[in-house]
Amino acid sequence: MQPSHLATPLATIEQLETSGSQLDGIPADLEDSVRFAGARLTQAAGILLRLPQEIVAQAIVVFTRFFLGPEGGSLAEYDTKNISASSLYIIAKMSAWPKSPRNVINVYTYLDSLSSTFIDIEELERKHDAEEYYVSEGTFQSQKAQLFAIEPHILRVLGFQLHVSLPYTLCITYLQALDVFNQPRASELAKRAIARLNDALLSPQLLYLTHQSPCLATAAIYLAAKEVGVKLPDVEWWEVFDTDREELGFLVVGMLSVANFALEEKGKWGKRKVPMTVEELEVELESRRASNSEE
């Protein structure tokens, strides 16, 4: 099958039903938390590495694919932050914006030094002691070896399927087709739509792995138009972009629920860190077991 810019490989029902992590006894809610934090970590690292959002989005999709399905990687076996770093490194390497292992490792070390996963902006802007995220030569060498060692694991689990079609440019094309750019609030509309697409990357419903880009782009436009108050044609315009009403409704609800999920996660973890390594995950599971037996 000739891959197209419009089509992206999607997860099978079997892959969505269970995962390597769940087979290893990791509760589904913890898996959701870790996956969400891992996707956010990838996004944050991508921003600090000054990578275009297309590259970051591809890396997040690859990261998410890795932990999916019974034959996917397990959180009990792979450090989440390593999978995130290698996904970003490998996607950047194949693109026109390759990043050196040194830059990738520096950025991940810095992000790791932050005191909590859901850190406040004020806390983030406070001047930190650079020693907290200094990478010594020895650490660098071992981290680099790790970065490289993970790459073939990702490629094996994905069967070298790194193709990701993204909805960003489609979204702009669709907005043009809808002839909204002569309206006063068009650029605000476009920004909201793109923001919705970025939200969807973090969705616990794995929207990018279950829906094709044309539908994602259409749903983001629909939602953004409602938010910004731009009037779109009074007909079933989404069908022009190959999205039916049912899928549109599902995606709109899915995109809207990301914010709620994020707030819940923030409330749940507070000042704590979401486990990003196998070791940290063990500690979390141990403390859950302890609190369960107390009750």
Place this chain on the structure above:
Amino acid sequence: MAGASRWANIDDLESQRKKEKEEKKRLKQLKQQQAETEAEALRAKKEQEELDSRPAKKRKLSPSPENRSASASSGEKRKLLRFEAGGWGPCRNVSNFETLNHIEEGTYGWVSRAKETATGEVVALKKMKMEYAQDGFPVTALREIQLLQHSKHQHVINLREVVMGDQLDEVYLVMDFIEHDLKSLQEIMPEPFLASEVKTLLLQLTSALDFLHTHWILHRDLKTSNILLNNRGILKIADFGMARRTSDPPPPNLTQLVVTLWYRAPELLLGTTTYDFAIDMWSLGCIFGELLSKEPLLQGKNEVDELSKIFSLCGIPTDMSWPGFRRLPNARSLKLPRDVEQNAGSIIRTKFPFLTTAGCGLLSSLLALNPESRPTAQDVLAHPYFKEAPKPKSAALFPTFPSKAGGEKRRRASPHAPVRGGAAPGLGGKEIDFSGIFARRDEEQHGAGFTLRMG
């Protein structure tokens, strides 16, 4: 976004849905009306015409049932496009395959013929070289796999899957097994391909090249040993180890260390770092010449010798024929003869006495020194050479040959593709004197039909 607004939005959706249903109904009615009036008008017109042409015939007044059903169907559910790109699953282990025999060793991997144990299907297995590991998993291997995945075409080798060994640095490409490559095939053929066969091969090759170029892929290593031919006369381009995506304008600082010497375009030899699809078209020209004569066209011993062979076949570049060539990095060390009669076409004509005028025209245009003057793959496909007699032979009528790849290991006499990471070759830094190239040219007999070699 709080929870309340989420449900508000659902209600909103509901009411909108109702509104839209009504709107849809209204539109449908409108459409039906419109279709009916249109059909009516058409009928009236038709009847009028009928009336005009056959006035004596009985007039049909009742509307025909076909017209009714046509107008009713216009309001049916619209058909939406569905996009599919498959899914993903882990790589299988190479132990699912049983090696039969080795075929060849290329610059970027070892190829062998193998059998899938479960199905008995024979495939080609290419083990990728993994030694360039300073950046982790070799980006060349990743590119090759990605480009093959993205190049599904009748005349491009089909990548079935990627499998791994017990060690994760053992990566194998599983591809369709193709019996021959054009290079070893020509070595065992007693006579060159017939003109009709050359046309078919060239058309197939160019259609694949057109596909790649349309998808912004530069192959960068076209040569007869990378072009496969099965026993049903179907040609496939293989070995994407050098390929990459490009853009318009082309990215700056591309490596000039591409394309095996004998098929390397003059702009690459002169050290350009910005190049485009024309480098593949040059290789196509070399392959065209090779298919005609069963011999590689420009067998240079090194970069300088290759250039000199090119200049003696295609003429010396001038500021007229190739504006700006003197600015290329390696051009400064060239000393070119002045006031040489530009007779490039006639040298090619002399070398290929049996080629028609159209054929000569095509070959000389592909071998134009100035990359800008070379035709695109599209242009080649539309060239009159393919329209004139003899017509391209149907692939099904191609002769079959015993397969070398199916049997013994083959020898490789042609040079390899340049190795990545090496230093870009200059032309030795010395001044290179090409003024003697045409020294004995006038001793040759010029003519369309035959050539007379002196000495």
